[in-house]
Amino acid sequence: MKNIQLILIIVILFLVGCSTDVEEELYPSIECQTAEMSYTADILPIIESNCYQCHDAANNFGGITLEGYEGLKTFADNGLLVGTIRHESGFSFMPQGAPQLLSCEIEKIEAWIEQGTKDN
Ligand code: HEC
Structure with a gap:
C-alpha cells in the first residue's frame, strides 16, 4: 500500500511539474x-x-x-x-x-x- 501511495504522489508531482511553464524546468539542459x-x-x-x-x-x-x-x-x-x-x-x-x-x-x-x- 505504501508503495502505491508513493507512486501516486510521484505521478501527481510529475504531472503538476509538466503543466507549469517555467523555462528552467522545461529545458534544464539548455538553461543549465x-x-x-x-x-x-x-x-x-x-x-x-x-x-x-x-x-x-x-x-x-x-x-x-x-x-x-x-x-x-x-x-x-x-x-x-x-x-x-x-x-x-x-x-x-x-x-x-x-x-x-x-x-x-x-x-x-x-x-x-x-x-x-x-x-x-
Ligand atoms: C530524509 C533524510 C535524508 C535526506 C534528505 C538525505 N539523506 Fe543521505 N542518508 C540518509 C540516511 C538515513 C542514510 C544512511 C542509510 C543509507 O545509506 O541509506 C544516508 C546516507 C547517505 C550517504 C551514504 C551512502 C552510503 O552508501 O554509504 C550519502 C553519500 C548521502 N546520504 C548523501 C546525501 C545527499 C547528497 C543528500 C542530498 C541530495 C542526502 N543524502 C539527503 C538520509 C537522508
Whole structure:
C-alpha cells in the first residue's frame, strides 16, 4: 500500500511539474550553466536545501555529515556523492524519501567535481 501511495504522489508531482511553464524546468539542459562552478554560490545552496535536514553536523544520519566544504569534499572524493544523487545501482538513493535532484543540479555538482572540487 505504501508503495502505491508513493507512486501516486510521484505521478501527481510529475504531472503538476509538466503543466507549469517555467523555462528552467522545461529545458534544464539548455538553461543549465555549469561553467566555473563555485562551492559557495552554486553547490552549497543545493546541498543545504536538499541534504542538510538529514546530513548537517547535528543530524548526521547514517554517520554522514555533508556540512561545510570539508564535509562535502570527503563524499565528492570517494564517489558516494555522485553515486547517491545519480541513483546509480549499488548506492542508496538520495535525497532519501524525496524526488531526485533536478538534472541541472546534478550536472552542476558533477561539473564542480570535474573542475577540481574547489573551495571557492
Ligand atoms: C530524509 C533524510 C535524508 C535526506 C534528505 C538525505 N539523506 Fe543521505 N542518508 C540518509 C540516511 C538515513 C542514510 C544512511 C542509510 C543509507 O545509506 O541509506 C544516508 C546516507 C547517505 C550517504 C551514504 C551512502 C552510503 O552508501 O554509504 C550519502 C553519500 C548521502 N546520504 C548523501 C546525501 C545527499 C547528497 C543528500 C542530498 C541530495 C542526502 N543524502 C539527503 C538520509 C537522508
